[in-house]
Amino acid sequence: MNLIRTLRVAGLVAIFLTGLLVGTVISDADNTSQGESPEAPADTLTMLLAKDAITEQIYNYSRGLDRMDKELALSVWHAEATVDIGGNAKMTGPEWIESAWRTHEKITSHAHTMANIQIKVTGDTAVSESYFIASLHAEPTQESANTSLIRGRYIDRWSQKNSRWAMDHRRIIVDFQTEHVAKGKNRPSAGKRDKTDPSYAIFH
Numbered sequence: 001m002n003l004i005r006t007l008r009v010a011g012l013v014a015i016f017l018t019g020l021l022v023g024t025v026i027s028d029a030d031n032t033s034q035g036e037s038p039e040a041p042a043d044t045l046t047m048l049l050a051k052d053a054i055t056e057q058i059y060n061y062s063r064g065l066d067r068m069d070k071e072l073a074l075s076v077w078h079a080e081a082t083v084d085i086g087g088n089a090k091m092t093g094p095e096w097i098e099s100a101w102r103t104h105e106k107i108t109s110h111a112h113t114m115a116n117i118q119i120k121v122t123g124d125t126a127v128s129e130s131y132f133i134a135s136l137h138a139e140p141t142q143e144s145a146n147t148s149l150i151r152g153r154y155i156d157r158w159s160q161k162n163s164r165w166a167m168d169h170r171r172i173i174v175d176f177q178t179e180h181v182a183k184g185k186n187r188p189s190a191g192k193r194d195k196t197d198p199s200y201a202i203f204h
Helices: 003-033 041-066 070-074 093-104 198-203
Strands: 077-084 090-092 109-122 125-137 144-161 164-183
Touching: 041 070, 041 109, 041 125, 041 144, 041 164, 070 093, 077 093, 090 093, 093 164
Parallel strands: 077 164
Antiparallel strands: 077 090, 109 125, 125 144, 144 164
16 A cells, blocks of 8 residues: 555544544434434445545556556456447457557557546445546647547446455446647657656655
């Protein structure tokens, strides 16, 4: 577990314990009066930790693609995971990563941004919806450079196996796409699409 995730989990635990101290008496009294049994504290903490692990996997997917770290991108999926990209187009998780690699290798840079993450956990399974923006910066011609902005959502199913949360199925929904054409060549990027990127120095 890296330092960033350790701090995030510690924060979740602190918030959880604070909520227990403030709200347990009120919650228990209210539930008892209505004939309901309060949710077990251990179950709530387990759910929060599951959501944190799934959120990190969602971020791992975009980081794996943007840094062209195939091992990280593949770690998001269970071996038998499937992907639905619309219509009759279906493939396995590893096949989708290979397809994405062939596309990304042809362009100069790209950035995948994840937002509006909603997760529902049920035991050792979960579902999630994540909004994404994929910015794909194409190799320029002598006159112009094209950037495609793809906006959509990932509808995912997850499960925990051997204490590891990973994806079972992903449905990709593209809501809309725009194209931006700029005159002149692309400006050089400070980021690297491999493990020489500055971010790897602090994570490894």
